[in-house]
Amino acid sequence: MADTAMSGSESRGGEDPSLAYGKETPVETAIWRLRSRGCWTDAAALLAPHATEPAAALERAALLIERCLYTEQGWADAEEALRAAEAVAGTDEERGAAACERGYLAYASTLLGVRDRADEARMALGRAAALIGPSATGRPLLDFRRGLIAQNLGDSPQAARAAYRRAHAGATAQGDSLLLSFTWRHLAGLALREGELAEARHGFAESLRIREELGYLVGTAPALTALATTETEPEAGRLRAEARRLFQLLGGVPTWLSAQLTPRAAT
Template sequence: MADTVLSESVVGVPDVWRLRARGCWAEAARLLAPFCEDDARAALRRAELLIESVFFQMDGWAEAEDALRVAEALAATDEERGAAASERGFLAYAATVFSVRDRSDEARAAFGRSTALLMPGSPGRPLLDFRRGLVAENIAANPTAARAAYRRAHAGAVAHGDTFLTSYTWRHLAGLAAAEGDVAEARHGFAESLRIRVSLGHLVGTAPAMLALAEVSPDDEATSLRREAARLYELLGGVPAWLAEAFTV
């Protein structure tokens, strides 16, 4: 599948994706709201959007929790329950890494439930593997386990045609390479992540990808990447919020 193809298997409903890609999570969630009373898939997608919003804006925790409870209540199959558990773990992980509250035990338990519910060949399994890698890297401080999880996630994302997820697996594998001093591998991974995000029009994820690549690029190229990242950050009204420190003079 070409990276430029806007397919539901990659990014979801096109109108929802266009809003999501520009950081308009609340507006995207409103498009799904009319279907969430009795449609487990729509409820889960809405929860996913609002949880992603928390990550980028570091706000909106109550709305995300409410949306997730609706998705959990509607989940009727193992696939749906497993996906909801993955979102539960991801939200708990966010609260932990952003120092809102230590919910690391809840994150691990939720990801464990999701692993038990999602079959190895499930399309939701690569995302779960990626998220378990995040816990290993950023909570357990275990880069070896994180790398193994990211590699499983990457292979699964490629197999399922989830190009968007590969932008994250490339980036995090590159981050581990950079931490170990493998600049060439890091540069390759960060460049792939940026290329995919640009090709899919994922504006809110482009500035972080540029800054990551800048860290392992020659000075002239790094300066250009940082300048463009700052422009995008300003254009999007200070999103992602956690980049504020990077642009503080």
């Protein structure tokens, strides 16, 4: 499949910070630890006993959708979990959050070449925008995902940048460090495309710093690889080697990173 990424930074545009992290309950702590190591199925299983509750059902669906993005597998499980979350959503905010996940699953399917669901993705995120208020907790994530669609499905970097900046400002205001790691990364990718090397290096470095501080292991190899595109040797080689080590440690996840790491591993 052709690479649909921003130049040198995002192989599939597939990462997403939709899930909770750093919560204080033992279950949420366990979910975060499993998720950060790419064990989405095990993390989702912890939520199964609570799947009739809207928040738990949505989080379970989000975990399984993220699994699709990183492994290109598990589409049927994600669809089933999402339908269950949609069925129990009762408030506008819950319905909006479910629509946001619906749009993201459709986006992932389109981006990874499973099935073209671009229209569905846009419609679902449009519905989410109508249900999630401008100051709501879920708005920065929605803005981020609308940026992904603008960039990777709409080939509109200007619209993507505006959406990413809104998401970045919202994540800053809410103290959402994980989302900030994604907005830093994607804004840096756009800067790199425009030849703004210093700006790109700063953004990629900030994204990597946050992910390392949070222990977001499954997202660290992509961050290392992205930063390597802005460095010269031997630093670039060191970063790629570390990314390759983590990629192998996680069993080849995310799958879309392989194309960036494998050729360099052979040289």
